[in-house]
Amino acid sequence: MSVLASSPRAVVIAGASGFIGSHLIRRFADDGTDVRTIGRSGPTVWGDTGALAGTLDGADALINLAGRSVNCRYTRRTADAIFSSRVDTTEELGRALALCSARGGTPPPVWLNSSTGTIYRHAEDRPQAEDDGDLGTGFSVSVARAWEQALADAPTPGVRKVALRIAIVLGAGSVMTPLSTLARAGLGGRMGPGTQKFSWIHLDDLYRAVVLIAATPSLEGPVNLAAPGVVTNAELMAAVRAQLGIPAGLPTPAWLLDLGGMIIRTEAELVLKSRWVFPRKLLDAGFAFDYPTLGPALQQILPPNRVEAPKPVRAH
Numbered sequence: 001m002s003v004l005a006s007s008p009r010a011v012v013i014a015g016a017s018g019f020i021g022s023h024l025i026r027r028f029a030d031d032g033t034d035v036r037t038i039g040r041s042g043p044t045v046w047g048d049t050g051a052l053a054g055t056l057d058g059a060d061a062l063i064n065l066a067g068r069s070v071n072c073r074y075t076r077r078t079a080d081a082i083f084s085s086r087v088d089t090t091e092e093l094g095r096a097l098a099l100c101s102a103r104g105g106t107p108p109p110v111w112l113n114s115s116t117g118t119i120y121r122h123a124e125d126r127p128q129a130e131d132d133g134d135l136g137t138g139f140s141v142s143v144a145r146a147w148e149q150a151l152a153d154a155p156t157p158g159v160r161k162v163a164l165r166i167a168i169v170l171g172a173g174s175v176m177t178p179l180s181t182l183a184r185a186g187l188g189g190r191m192g193p194g195t196q197k198f199s200w201i202h203l204d205d206l207y208r209a210v211v212l213i214a215a216t217p218s219l220e221g222p223v224n225l226a227a228p229g230v231v232t233n234a235e236l237m238a239a240v241r242a243q244l245g246i247p248a249g250l251p252t253p254a255w256l257l258d259l260g261g262m263i264i265r266t267e268a269e270l271v272l273k274s275r276w277v278f279p280r281k282l283l284d285a286g287f288a289f290d291y292p293t294l295g296p297a298l299q300q301i302l303p304p305n306r307v308e309a310p311k312p313v314r315a316h
Helices: 019-030 049-056 076-102 139-153 176-184 203-215 233-244 254-264 280-284 294-301
Strands: 010-014 034-038 061-064 110-116 160-166 168-170 200-202 221-225
Touching: 010 019, 019 034, 019 203, 034 049, 049 076, 061 076, 061 203, 076 110, 076 139, 110 139, 110 203, 139 160, 160 203, 168 203, 168 294, 176 233, 200 203, 200 294, 203 221, 203 280, 221 280, 233 294
Parallel strands: 010 034, 010 061, 061 110, 110 160, 160 221, 168 200
Antiparallel strands: none
16 A cells, blocks of 8 residues: 655755756655755855754755765765765754754754665675665675764754665656666676676655655655566666667676776766665655666666668669
């Protein structure tokens, strides 16, 4: 049974300029929600904690999506930026919520803070749910742990806190652009072994899940945002090719992914790590995915290739 939740009357979205944030702004606005934003520009900006407190006053929910993209090489400079853009902003929001209360204001009763499904270990043996998932190791996991710890440590009595462990988000643009480009170039085969799990969630389901979580007081702590229909990397690439009408694609071995990552300034881990994220809390709360499996999601996102029939040759 699907549980329907109404959108909050007023929501604050921090880090609203990205792929997910811009979509949430449009969806909340379409649903008649008053949307306030916090970012690097425009009316409320990072670093002005007093202004942040004023923006939070009277809102029904705070959603923090701030964080530098991880689609880069992990140098000292980019690693520091990835870490600080997540942890420092979360800590500042905690201070702003505390200040809002100290001023006699009304802070939002729920704080949804972005995290990542990458916090779990490389898993090909079993799904990782909130209650029995094993946390992994490495730089990305260390960032995720610190991110969630900053949320937990924030002195905000009376505010329900939720760490959104988000899987790869599928929508027009984002990861679908390079995947479809590779497929159209004939390189849409498996990446590395192809057995690594690919957990994902459709952008529209992410919005609906956020609305449900905000309206469900029993949901707190980590919540996995991932569709139940996990696939392997090989199945993902086959589905992309099928949707685009491309019959085959060359595989990319792991060593070539490492080399290519150095050339285009990204990390092969982004496609080689097996992410098997299971949304147990969402399903237990009655959430029904509009896109539980990959095929219909790709049909909504990717237009098939349109190949024009050759024009007839006129005889002279």
